Amino acid sequence: MKETTTTVGSPPGGHNGAQAGPEEVRRAIAEAFTAAGSAGFVHAVDIDSGVQFEYGADDPVLLASVCKIPVLVELHARADEGTIDLSSRMLLPQAGRSPGPTGLSVMVDPVEVSLRDLAYWMISVSDNAATDVLCELLGIDAVNARMAGLGLKEVRLEGTCKDIYDAFDEVLGGADVTELSAAQIERLRGSRALHIPSGTRGTARSLTALLSMIWQDQVASAESCAAMRRILGLQVWPHRLRSGFPDDSVTVAGKTGTLPFVRNEVGVVEYRDGGRYAVAVFTCPDSSAYANPPADAVIGTVARIAVDHLRGSQSTG
Template identity: 30%
Template sequence: MIKTNSSVKSVMVLLLFCCVACQPKITEKEALKAKVSNQIDSIKGDVAVAFLNLSNPEDRLYINEEEEFHAASTMKVPVMIELFKQKEAGKINLNDSILLINEFKSIVDGSPYSMDIGDDSDDVIYGKINTKVALKDLMYSMITVSSNLATNVLIELVDAKKVTATMRNLGADKIEVLRGVEDQKAYDLGLSNATTAKDLLIIMKAIATNSAGSEADCTEMVRILKDQQFNDIIPHNLPKDVAVAHKTGSITGVHHDAGIVYLPDGNSYVLVLLSKNLTDFDKGTAQLADISKIFYDYMTKE
């Protein structure tokens, strides 16, 4: 048996220590990405993430940010922005009322279709059909309770093409607002509203930084978004003193949330979580909420 003397042992230990010490240290951003990626890997479905620290524009994280998703109800935020834009241009007055009619034209052939109360998240508005409703009230319902009927009325008013054009001017170059909700003929032909996580981040950032309209209008948009009634993702695992101005969207196998998170210390960030092909909707939703908590912990670390 060959014995190793103490000096050789000391050299070996020193070399081992040096090897360990020379390993590059993982950065906070790398640790964040690893945590988020691990959580995404646990979700049975496809997920995209976009994050931006509004206090430090260099502090951002993208995962699958250019992948296309059905926009679901997140497209209602661009419609809100267009409403304020046309208000500022003097084309509409949000205090004015419009006759609420439940009949719309398909973008495919102009054939009429109506909304079904059973497929809408806002049943109160159906009791107002054939009466006049203020545009600002329709807009509020479109965002806070995701009213599909209100959305279709407003899209016909402002024109979907103009909504998309306004998003292009903001720098969102992939999002497409083609039509209102429940246009089955369009859906069957693959003509659906689409977005990416990066584009929704650009849009929410524009609201947060008063770039989506006047400062007063952006402040009002944030106020409306803070009244969101569906809070299963971004705000779900956060403390009650954290304010979130956000818009969700969901259809079969799809659940999204895009928002601005306002922390008690004055810092804020934009977070977009998109998902599709979820095999377990409820579990996937909970896992997305866990991703939101990872970003909150990152932003509030001491």
């Protein structure tokens, strides 16, 4: 996919119909991140033309649950290769499931489910237990090799969801990450799961590239890529990326990622006029709070600024 950097775009706070240049757009994004109490990294690209906007797009970032997209890709690619049957079913006991706030992680009874539906839970509600079942089946090394083969060596998983919780336990002794003292918060900052290169990582540009390949049927068969797009469109969280695009005429498909000091979302925004834009926003809030509405909202804000910039550049030339 050919990529070129935009030179003009829709102005955040522009006047008299003038179009803002990329540096003005970057300043607006920097101000939005500052107001939200967070550092941030952004990449947006027109999937069809390759025109792009970047703000720290090549800096390594922690993926958190955004890493579930590479797992989704590996699963469907293996199904295409005939080594995985998505309709095959697994009986999963309650004991031993990976921790988390949603899905299988909080269910109290044994569950029998297909691999296809495990993938749905992994993406739609960011189910950690479903993710780790798939990671064990596929192998994390295989996921990383798939990403490298696609030219995305920056995307690398360094363990399962359970491994992240284990890393937190190493510094917290099992304390709940949502109920920490000031001293515990400082210890948590030092966790290996929250630092690069020991944490699962990528870049904003590498994630928009992966999304663009899914939308262009380049990571698997057309049928499998359509299935992945469908699942990404079923994510239940509307409070980040979607908040920047509230019009029902615009569709948004994506995946969030959340850890202490980390709030992310990557996705594809599609307009009725045919415009398709892959967007990745990664943030590093100063606060470890699980509930952080300003950090959630800024993801939608800066994504909208970036996409408006791309659409404005197209309208002017």
